[in-house]
Amino acid sequence: MGRAFEVRKASMAKTSAAKAKVYSKFGKEIYMEAKNGVPDPEMNLSLKRIIDRARQQQVPADVINRAIDKAKGNDEADYHSVRYEGFGPNGSTFIVECLTDNDNRSVSEVRNAFTKSKGKMGVSGSVIHGYDHVGLIGISETDEEKVLDILFEAEVDLKDLEVEDGSMSIIVEPTDLYKTKDALEAALSIECEVVEITYLPHEEVSLDSDDDKMLFERLTNMLDECEDVQDVYHNVKTSDA
Structure with missing residues (x-):
């Protein structure tokens, strides 16, 4: 995924490794987004995006559904x-x-x-x-010129782009993360392998x-x-x- 991705994955990677920790993490996020908004991913874009990230991390559907059902009930947890x-x-x-x-x-x-x-x-x-707060996209693509044209057309605020070992890492403003994802997936007919907001150390x-x-x-x-x-x-x- 290039240097930026390796930095994200290794040098300042999220330390959560155990499945239970990952499930708990996304369970809380899904619960709060569902509770504070509409508990329906088709009507709540932020909730849909969290669920998409959870599925990328192989969080089971029953964990996702339990968090949404909990938000629909009378649970008083307020994270x-x-x-x-x-x-x-x-x-x-x-x-x-x-x-x-x-x-x-x-x-x-x-x-x-x-x-x-x-x-x-x-x-x-x-x-x-000492860190930059950025959006990070990882895709299986090596044509920099093609990707740059897509991002320019989508009016993305691009911070960095690198190609290494057949993959590309793209760093953008956090507010442009999902605009970047949608533009790339639509134009290249692919699914982004990494989509997250993160911190990169100087x-x-x-x-x-x-x-x-x-x-x-x-x-x-x-x-x-x-x-x-x-x-x-x-x-x-x-x-x-």
Whole structure:
């Protein structure tokens, strides 16, 4: 998918790996979007897009349907987004996004993960300035000129485009993510393999010592286990971690 995709997938990839974590993540997102809007993906575009992303991650239909049914009922759960920033081994930086109904629980769990990994929580804005918030598209295509023509015609705010190993990674403004997806799929008769809003670090750091690598693994594993954590981004070169 090119350097940008590999950076997204490896160096600051979301650390969620277990299926249960992925199911929980999308279950919450689907529930909240269905609860706050119309619980029908054919009438709620935002809900439809979350469901499409969930299906890309192979979230079962019954998990999706349960979340929608829960939103239709009298459930009183009220999740909201919270973002934490922090520092890990060798000056590495982390952005931790949560969806929670209990701020005290989420901040306590995230802080505990940093503390037990010899890292520290930062104040709001201490880390995020070192990242670009972007939309990322990954497709199986190598004709840059053709894609550039499509994006120009669709009036997409293109930030970067790279081709590597028979695939292309396209970085756009977050607000143009789905406009880009729709334009490419319509013009090329393909399905985009990666469609997401993410954070790309301006600079990466390497972990050379075994202690740093151990602390990095401990931190990412502990964040993965936090109930409220949805996504984790970092600037560590994972191949060196």
